[in-house]
Amino acid sequence: MRSSARVAAAAAGAMALGLAVYSPSAQAQACCGAATAVSPGRLTMSEDLLVGGLVRVQRPLGDYDEHRTWTRSPPGASEWDTEADLFATARFARKGQVTLVVPLVETWRAHANPNGDIHSHGGGLGDVRVAGRWDFTRAGASRTIPGIAVLAGLTFPTGRAPEDIPADDYLASSATGRGAYSGSAGVGVEQTFGPWLVLVQALVSRSLTRHVAVGAGSPSVASRIGTALTTTAALAYGFDNDAAIGGLVTYELEGDSTIDGQTAEGSGSAMTTVGLAGTYPLTDAYRLQGSLTTNVPTNGFGRGRVGGPALSVTFLRAW
DSSP states (O other), X not given: OOOSHHHHHHHHHHHTOOOOOOBTTBGGGGGTTOOOSSOSOOOOTTOSEEEEEEEEEEOOOXXXXXXXXXXXXXXXXXXXXXXXXXXXXXXXXXXXXXXXEEEEEXXXXXXXXXXXXXXXXXXXXXXXXXXXXXXXXXXTSOSSSOEEEEEEEEEOOXXXXXXXXXXXXXXXXXXXXXXXOEEEEEEEEEEEETTEEEEEEEEEEEXXXXXXXXXXXXXXXXXXXXXXXXXXXXXXXXXXXXXXXXXXXXEEEEOOOEETTEEOTTOOEXXXXXXXXXXXXXXXXXXXXXXXXXXXXXXXSEESOEEOOEEEEEEEEEO
């Protein structure tokens, strides 16, 4: 199977999409509990700070090849991916907020082999992320103008890159990051219609060039991951007790990488993810969020990626 670091990051964006907290007396609040594809924690209009933790478990069941053909994992091959994120969000202006995410990643892999099954386990600190959001207008404040926000993010290569895994890790379970700085920018549009919230977001990401050694004593090569586009659409329904539930669809497209200035044909990827997500207020300060997502396990809905169901649970404390 291909490395799960890319899948975990992709799944992290989709599963972190918490849905709206709705109050019949203030429709403008309906969008405020929605987490974005950039950040797993988003402040409501009455909050200035939150801290939280997210635990996610994913079970890859197959992969897409370069022709977008979906293939189930062969007998004897298995994988489990887990991630625990610690995050905090703070308001720096009436319309602006910033989030810091620190992920811890663990991967278990096994592969059947005539000479004996191969097992591999690895993990550690993943790529730390910082994300920002600025809301020019808010959903529900106007019947004609939706909520419009600018999104931005920066990822630091604090995780272990694929080329830095130990030589005896034949299944590359020790990789926890992508090995490059990357930045992202995008826009989010959302609007309320009574108890319903409609949300659409688009985010473009670009990585910096990194230099990878191909062997002892050999010169390094310049490598750059292709530009990525992530789009998300969600529809949520809010209840009178401020709980909410909804569905989401995320499509990710990453262009071909370049090596020493030459395009590596067929190295790009794509993935379509669908899922359900919800939020439940435990008290005025504490809330619980969860999601269940999966790729579309059939031909044509992905390329160069592994996929499978994933479950996440998020616990938040806000001030």
